[in-house]
Amino acid sequence: MYPENLYYSQDHEWLKVEGEEVVLGITDFAQKQLGDIIYVDLPAAGKSVEAHQTIATVESVKSVSDVYSPVAGEVVQVNQALVQTPEIVNRDPHGQGWILRLKIKDKSELSKLMKAADYEQFLEGQEH
Amino acid sequence: MTKVSREPLIFEISSAGKTAFKLPALDVPEKKDLLAGVPLRTDIENFPEVSEPEIARHFTRLSQTNYCVDIGIYPLGSCTMKYNPKINEKIASLPGLTQTHPLAPEELVQGNLELMKMLEKLLLEITGLEAITLQPAAGAHGELTGMMLIRAYHQAQGNPRKYVLIPDSAHGTNPSSAHICGYTVKEIKSNERGTVSVEDLTRLMDEDVAALMLTNPNTLGVFESDICQIADIVHSRGGFLYMDGANLNALAGITRPGDLKVDVMHLNLHKTFSTPHGGGGPGAGPVAVKKILEPFLPVPVIEEKNGVYHLNYNRPQSIGRVRSFYGQFLVAVKALAYILNLGPAGLKEMAETAVLNSNYLRKNLEGLYELKYDTPTLHECVFSDKYQKDYGVTNLDISKRLLDYGLHPPTMSFPLIVHGALMIEPTETESRRDLDLFIEAMKAIAREAKENPELLRTAPHITYVRRLDEVLAARNPVLRWEK
Numbered sequence: 001m002y003p004e005n006l007y008y009s010q011d012h013e014w015l016k017v018e019g020e021e022v023v024l025g026i027t028d029f030a031q032k033q034l035g036d037i038i039y040v041d042l043p044a045a046g047k048s049v050e051a052h053q054t055i056a057t058v059e060s061v062k063s064v065s066d067v068y069s070p071v072a073g074e075v076v077q078v079n080q081a082l083v084q085t086p087e088i089v090n091r092d093p094h095g096q097g098w099i100l101r102l103k104i105k106d107k108s109e110l111s112k113l114m115k116a117a118d119y120e121q122f123l124e125g126q127e128h
Numbered sequence: 129m130t131k132v133s134r135e136p137l138i139f140e141i142s143s144a145g146k147t148a149f150k151l152p153a154l155d156v157p158e159k160k161d162l163l164a165g166v167p168l169r170t171d172i173e174n175f176p177e178v179s180e181p182e183i184a185r186h187f188t189r190l191s192q193t194n195y196c197v198d199i200g201i202y203p204l205g206s207c208t209m210k211y212n213p214k215i216n217e218k219i220a221s222l223p224g225l226t227q228t229h230p231l232a233p234e235e236l237v238q239g240n241l242e243l244m245k246m247l248e249k250l251l252l253e254i255t256g257l258e259a260i261t262l263q264p265a266a267g268a269h270g271e272l273t274g275m276m277l278i279r280a281y282h283q284a285q286g287n288p289r290k291y292v293l294i295p296d297s298a299h300g301t302n303p304s305s306a307h308i309c310g311y312t313v314k315e316i317k318s319n320e321r322g323t324v325s326v327e328d329l330t331r332l333m334d335e336d337v338a339a340l341m342l343t344n345p346n347t348l349g350v351f352e353s354d355i356c357q358i359a360d361i362v363h364s365r366g367g368f369l370y371m372d373g374a375n376l377n378a379l380a381g382i383t384r385p386g387d388l389k390v391d392v393m394h395l396n397l398h399k400t401f402s403t404p405h406g407g408g409g410p411g412a413g414p415v416a417v418k419k420i421l422e423p424f425l426p427v428p429v430i431e432e433k434n435g436v437y438h439l440n441y442n443r444p445q446s447i448g449r450v451r452s453f454y455g456q457f458l459v460a461v462k463a464l465a466y467i468l469n470l471g472p473a474g475l476k477e478m479a480e481t482a483v484l485n486s487n488y489l490r491k492n493l494e495g496l497y498e499l500k501y502d503t504p505t506l507h508e509c510v511f512s513d514k515y516q517k518d519y520g521v522t523n524l525d526i527s528k529r530l531l532d533y534g535l536h537p538p539t540m541s542f543p544l545i546v547h548g549a550l551m552i553e554p555t556e557t558e559s560r561r562d563l564d565l566f567i568e569a570m571k572a573i574a575r576e577a578k579e580n581p582e583l584l585r586t587a588p589h590i591t592y593v594r595r596l597d598e599v600l601a602a603r604n605p606v607l608r609w610e611k
Contacts (some may be wrong), residue, residue, distance in 0.1 A: 039602075062541045
């Protein structure tokens with residue numbers, strides 16, 4: 001279910017490492033909890049963020065939720081497709097529904113995140 | 129109950145040339161070009177044209193599809209949708225009150241000022257605080273005003289501070305108000321009882337924190353029993369304890385926030401004190417404070433000397449005006465009528481009955497719907513759809529099905545710490561019979577979820593409109609009628 005090549009946070013974000021950059025999105029669990037997503041508020045490229053700070057906002061029919069960046073870095077690109085079709089996050093949360101790309105500040109921060117198997121175990125305590 | 133047929137839009141019953149009024153013939157010389165140079169709209173496309181009987185029937189039929197607190201229970205948790213006594217409306221519509229001009233000189237509005245002062249004194253007695261402003265126009269406006277007072281105080285000490293702490297169960301308006309006031313919000317996790325984690329608070333509280341915003345009882349309906357310890361921790365680092373008074377209905381007449389070491393709080397007159405809200409508002413969100421914050425209160429402040437009332441604008445440390453004129457004056461009058469009508473014993477009974485009603489409901493539905501936190505609750509309780517999920521039924525389906533039973537659904541999907549939440553607050557105004565109607569409907573729905581889940585997934589069946597496509601409406605809203 002959860003791709004092996006991604007890192008996962010306790011706040012249900014995923015990260016994919018590509019060289020000095022990471023791609024960030026929300027997990028399948030998160031999109032299911034939120035329900036139909038109707039708007040994604042994206043940051044401007046160049047914005048820098050500390051670890052655990054809000055970097056984007058996702059609005060669904062049920063709620064408005066912050067997306068936290070699990071690592072410190074600088075936004076290099078955002079997924080413009082989400083402006084017109086935010087529902088891609090529901091359809092393909094780990095792929096086409098990526099939210100933004102960060103230039104990561106300190107790669108060692110990745111070691112604090114979970115791998116797929118750990119995240120799945122973590123979810124068992126969350127599911128209700 | 130029979131299904132109501134759909135009422136056409138007023139545009140759809142329009143036909144050219146129809147009219148519902150006739151202007152008298154012009155009996156003075158006509159003047160042209162009075163509005164020369166003013167940009168005027170030339171024509172309003174598709175403006176509906178209907179006769180008087182058509183317009184009367186159209187809006188009467190629409191009003192008959194409306195659900196309101198005069199029809200039945202409105203169990204929106206955290207909204208305290210209690211019945212609005214008619215006597216309040218009668219008092220607030222006295223010509224002496226409705227026809228006061230807001231710019232009338234002080235000596236001609238002594239009675240109005242006296243009423244406001246009376247309400248101020250009563251609210252201070254109820255909250256156990258020391259100074260108050262009636263100006264904020266709603267709860268969230270009160271929150272913002274309260275946060276501005278806190279910021280003004282810290283600023284006067286030379287450092288406005290950076291952070292405001294807010295529990296994860298808080299109303300969404302709390303973080304918004306703190307943010308608008310220039311603070312960064314830090315979230316405090318709830319513990320297994322559903323209350324503020326004192327350890328988490330101790331870890332987060334430092335000299336950069338301006339305040340903790342706490343709702344008590346919180347949005348789960350649970351009384352924050354550690355509140356005095358919480359206040360001590362916040363005060364020890366020079367922070368303020370802000371209390372969101374949305375749930376004061378559970379405490380009024382029983383305990384006073386001021387005695388619980390609260391420094392500043394807002395009150396929702398449109399919740400606890402029975403003035404209309406929702407579409408019927410306006411609301412009002414007075415803010416009460418400890419003495420230490422009094423110099424910063426918005427202007428004008430009502431003062432009394434030898435029985436003469438005066439509006440004082442000369443307060444150098446004030447945060448200024450937060451509202452035009454004097455707040456929602458007639459709402460204040462309704463709240464005053466309510467408080468005087470109940471009296472101290474009545475207010476206490478109000479809170480006790482609100483708690484009793486909620487617990488009666490909780491006891492009757494326990495086991496049929498999941499209670500994520502089994503901590504004792506006061507005026508409201510939060511169930512979830514966990515048991516119904518097994519049948520593919522969500523809190524939305526349950527809520528929609530309640531409409532078929534002629535009842536208003538509870539608050540849904542809030543607080544965020546309970547997935548699939550159904551947050552029920554019956555208030556004290558529901559009779560045993562009305563509570564039983566609601567309980568029976570919820571029991572029937574729990575049965576239907578097992579036996580015929582499709583019935584719930586496709587509900588409502590007999591309402592004016594069926595289930596609306598919320599997602600489409602949010603993504604592609606159509607805001608104007610087109611042919």
